Amino acid sequence: MEELRKKARELLTSGAVKVIIGYGPGSGKRVRAVFVRKPEQADLLICDDRCLQNLAVYLTKPEVKALGKAAVVARLPTLRAILQLAAENQLTDGQVVALGISPEGKMTELSQFKAIEEFLAGFSFELSAEEKATLEKLDQMTPEQRWQFWQEQFAKCVRCYGCRASCPLCYCEKCLAECNQPQWIPAASHQIGNLDWHIIRAMHLANRCVNCGDCSRACPVGIPLHLLNQKLAEEVFKQFGARSGMKAAQEYALCNWKLEDRENFIK
């Protein structure tokens, strides 16, 4: 943590960056995102187990961009999000400094995409055994049971779009949910609209989601949305060998194809 604060002070003092996006004290025992703009505020920064939010979400916000070059405290999913955003032309190299935090809590300054790529190459992007087991459990249900499970979940959805707001890859200025000519997604939070919304969101995040889990954490009614994204991430990897956020010049599996792609359902 001291290391991080020191680096933050350094970066701000030297003027290398104008703002540090990191975690700071929130209400109670919680932490929240803070935007440190002065070296003397660097001591606000916290880095511990509570700091899970994917701060890459702020990088595409015009208000944040207006502050100038940013450094962001970045755990692995945040680093992946940065590369994925780069692959989607939302960030350019050198625009952001990542203060990479390894799972052991060690900090590394990564100012180029290449450095982030190399840093990430040292870590596996496999789901944890626990995550795999959860998916497996769902996979082993009958379709009816799965339908039941998800319907119960989606019934709770109030369409607050917290999932969208927390997602670093939901940076579209005008989300499809707001398109009304035609109105693809019924606006009200009834069953069909909810199902549509979550299917569409999952499809849009296929091979883009970096598995930070912020959607589920943000959901006020506790829908395990990350499962949908994890499922598709696993499918994309299994079928096309692609993982999101590995390279700044990443290819997107769904705008690509191979003659050897194999399915078993097209007659």
Add this chain to the structure above:
Amino acid sequence: MARIGVFICHCGENIAGTVDVFKVAEAAGKFPGVVHSVEYKYMCSDPGQTMIKDAIKEKKLTGVVVAACSPRMHEPTFRRACAEAGLNPFLCEMANIREHCSWVHEKGEATTQKAIELIRIMVEKVKRNKPLYSIKVPVTKTALVLGGGIAGIQAALDIANAGHQVILVERSPSIGGHMLQLSETFPTLDCSQCILTPRMVEVAQHPKITLYTYSELESLDGFIGNFKARIRRKARGVDEKLCTGCGVCIQKCPQKKIPSEFDAGMGKRTAIYVPCPQSVPNQPVIDREHCTYYIKGKCKICEKFCERKAIRLDQQDEIIEVNVGAVVAATGFDILHSKDFPEYGYGKYPDVIDGLQFERLASASGPTLGAIKRPSDGKEPETVVFIACAGSRDDAKGIPYCSKICCMYTAKHAMLYKHKVHNGKAYVFYMDIRAGGKNYEEFVRRAIEEDGAVYLRGRVSRIYEEDGKLIVKGVDTLLGAQPVEIKADMVVLATAIVANQDAESLAQKLRVSYDPYHFLSEAHPKLRPVETNTAGIFLAGACQAPKDIPEAVAQASGAAAKVAGLFSSSELSREPVIAVVNRLPPPVFSTCTGCFLCEKACPYQAIEREEIKDRKGNVIKVVAKVNPGLCQGCGTCVALCRVKAIDLQGFTNEQVYCELMAL
């Protein structure tokens, strides 16, 4: 408010026999927005079309649905009729109640009901149709032909003779290509150079053809009718305007032992050289890799002896830019090289040679003046083994395809050898004899029956040297796969035809697709064999697939006809069924987020990046833009776009959505 007219065709009994057209007309009349609904015996007939035209005028229709046959049949007819009545043709849609309804279902209520629904779907669609206008693109009436082999020469001459400017770019110092290397051609055995050189001269003298030899395409931008090509003119070291082609420099050049590319290594050349005496242009180039001056910094003998003072040792490569409206790729082929045949000792034994090398041996203008002499000791070989399918149809060597011309040229080689060495023995190992073509089979039979070439069906497993002979270990499968050993003096491998080494990078420059073997791909294997999937770029010759001379020439003329067609008017007009990225007033400018995932997906590279700038010129955002010249309207980008910022005219999201809502 929409005012839609519905016109239901009986098609004689074809529709009316199964569908209750009267009931359909009545039902359609009640759809919201429909102000006119009629049926008629033959809508496509003159009176039928007149009905539509009259209704458009009288009822002030804003959209027309013709319920009849397949739009693939009569959509152009009815759209034309609408246009004649002053309605934008893209406000007319067809409901297919014949092929998709009356012909495939039994007479009855369900079928009639289906016809009604099909019309309802189209009515809902047409209500959202917008007038569209054909896209006009200006055309630069100059063609760029890449490659000066027989295909490129033919294409260039045909286009030029149709009255258009041509720029012909050839990589090597002379045009002529591989055909110029050949001795005689099958199945007529006429001399290759005798028929080719007049064409080469014609190219050089044609007022409409600009010839750039020793030049290569650097890059190509733009789209059909409006390409910009950058061409690298490699430093020749000789001023073409001054050089008379007297050849003194070549005689005096001290570097005389460089293997000649033109002679496929069978002969030698100097460092300043022309590939062969018939070269066009006949001005030499300096091969800097081998020239003493460039290696050691002194020599300049050529400069000293050149009376015209045409030698330019300090010349640099030059890049020129040209505007062209169409491109013909005629970059030809290569053959498989030595490293691929360890079992045949090709590259190890000098007397194991390839087909092109044999051509040079057999050519009257070749290094042996047409005498068949083996490379190792210059002796006349008494026994020659020819091996067809050397590398072709060989998955293990990565070439599963048939090289197409080897059967014929191997028969020719065996024949030429027998004509020149009467007592010689010619053995041909073959797999199948593929001699489809005018007079081709007869030609092969002649090699066997009249010239006595011995054909053995089977592959050769191995070649090795023993006692000065090449031991060819093969098999004859017609003898029950009996191993056969032939002691040969020379072996000629009909090595596979492969794409040029840089074919892939050329394809990427041209943005045309290519197959796994790097041959350039035609737009459709049967119906569009000379076009590529990039509009305005055409193919000729063996860069597309292995071909013989007549085929290459035919394709070149076909490509030339396509180019001449394209150049027949100064503007080209295209269907407006293309994708468009929305543009909105500031501060949004476009709902496009600039993720450019569509860019990769587009099969036509039609997605471009547009920078939106403020008044000071600062970039506010970068959004996608569709190049209307390149977009073919498949709509893959539309399905991919998360925010639906991109849409396909004629099949917009709204149109399709409303079709579904009408179900």
Add this chain to the structure above:
Amino acid sequence: MEGHPEDQDQSLMSRVREGTGESAYKCYQCGKCSAGCPLALEMDYPPSQILRMIQLGLPGLEEKALGSLSIWLCLACETCVARCPKEVDLPKIMDFLRQESLRRGLTHPTAKNIIKFHRAFLDPVKYTGRAFEVGLIADYKARNPISAFQDVLIAPKMFFKGKLSLAPHMIKGRGEIGRIFERAMKKESKK
């Protein structure tokens, strides 16, 4: 699924495909294998012809292939597959044909020596874990009296040169090896 004709029956062709993953259909009978095979001339049918018999699958031909001497003469020297333009793994197919020939009891009479030798080789391995050259020669001769004199000349010389040890080597994991043999035999015979 892909409806390849081979998958639909129990022809030798489909058995080969199951057993080796190799398709005899890939072969287009160029004969390069027969041309390079060191023993093609000794065989009753050159290798490419064996493949042809499998390809055709006509009555009698499969038995002819399985009953051939060729499959037992194959040295597995891999010259054929190294040069095969269609990358057909013929030695692998030969291995399978030998085993199939044993399963179906179609083995060529003069191949019996070869089989005896292979069995004689494997027996000590089964019981001791390693091959035993003295035993091998003795055992092979016992199984094959006709050729009893073949190696009479060599064996004593080998002793003399210290090249043959008289006692077999016993490894500790003999039990494991025995079980490996049992399981492999059982599973293979069921195929």
Add this chain to the structure above:
Amino acid sequence: MKLGYFPGCSLLGSARELEESLMLVAKKAGMELTTIPDWNCCGSTAAHNLNHLLSVSLPARILALADKAGMKEVLVPCSACYNRLAMAQYELLENPDLKKEVSEIIEMDFEGTAKLLNVVEGMEKIFGEDSVLKVEKPFEHKVACYYGCLLVRPAKVLKFDRPEDPQSMDRLMKKIGADPIDWPDKVECCGAGLSVSRTDLVAKLSGKILESAVKRGAEAIIVACPMCHSNLDMRRENIEKAAGKKYSIPVLYLTEAIGLALGLSEKELGLHRHLVPVVFPIREKKAEPEKAESAEESAGAVEE
């Protein structure tokens, strides 16, 4: 330096001199060879002729033992064992179902991580660029390097040298002062698997190889494989009988030739175990007369 080591059955018996010479050279180079504990027979030609599962399972046990012993690289001097081990490893890694089945059969987990080295690769390591070994008595003979089938094929699996015209042994021979000939039979088959059961065929195939080497002036044949050695050396009488002529050319393991050049004695290297005496034409007199003699002989043989 350390390497895992799998001797194989032949090296305890008919190919003792290969092990002896290899061990000596390795020791001299400071290379420690650790034998796989409780190794078993690879099953050789016999297993893959009769039972596919057995032919994979026997090597699988060996490889599993090597894994267990933590060996990263295993030197397998016998080409036949090397080939069987490499083939089984390849097959098992390619086919997860088979891997599972075989793991059950051998009662051990098979991972197959160890890299296998054949004897030529082993010697390249032991006698490589940075080796401490010095050539003391150059092996100045014209030699025919004979690789046989098992070292180079199938190339897809073994990925060793150029399968049609390998050079690695030739390079090693040049290094010790020998003059390797260019000849076409480097990778021809000697008849290995039929060594005992069809001596007639083996005599024919091996005879062709001998003839080709002698004809091109070789003074020794250098081999890497016990099978090749036994066919060319132990079966010499059979070959001579079939050919109707005598051949005196000795057959040396490459380890023996290297050992000689390093100054090791013939006895230590086990040269006395050969059936064909290791004698070279005397240099001073030049090799020509003897070669001429053998050429005459071969001409005579043809006439007979």
Add this chain to the structure above:
Amino acid sequence: MSEFEPKIVAFVCNWCTYAGADLTGTSRIKYASNVRMIRLPCTGRIDFMLLLKAFEQGADGIIVSGCHPNDCHYTAGNFHARRRWMMFRSLLDFLGIDTRRIHFAWVSAAEGAKWAEFVNSVTDQVRKLGPNEQYQKLSQAGVE
């Protein structure tokens, strides 16, 4: 109605399947009249959202069909579509949506008979599954 007649919506590309279905017509091959075709230029254009909307509009079964691999009029639209459907289908399955109601096929312009057979077989299968209750219940629940 004595038996349940499913509503089938087919999304087809203009160049292969639409033309193939035209050929079914010109060959006068009869098939179930349950299908309604939506013509699009290419399978690449078929947005997965269209399939969702079709279910919501009461479709009991859905057909998606286009050119065979390598035959796409636009060279690669069908390859893009294939990847999309691979993902979409596994997502639907993961959500418990009955994937037996969505059928994919490659039907070329020459395969008029295949089109008829395919439509018939899909219609039969969906008829056996009965009405699309999952979605019907959702829509009822959705009425506010």
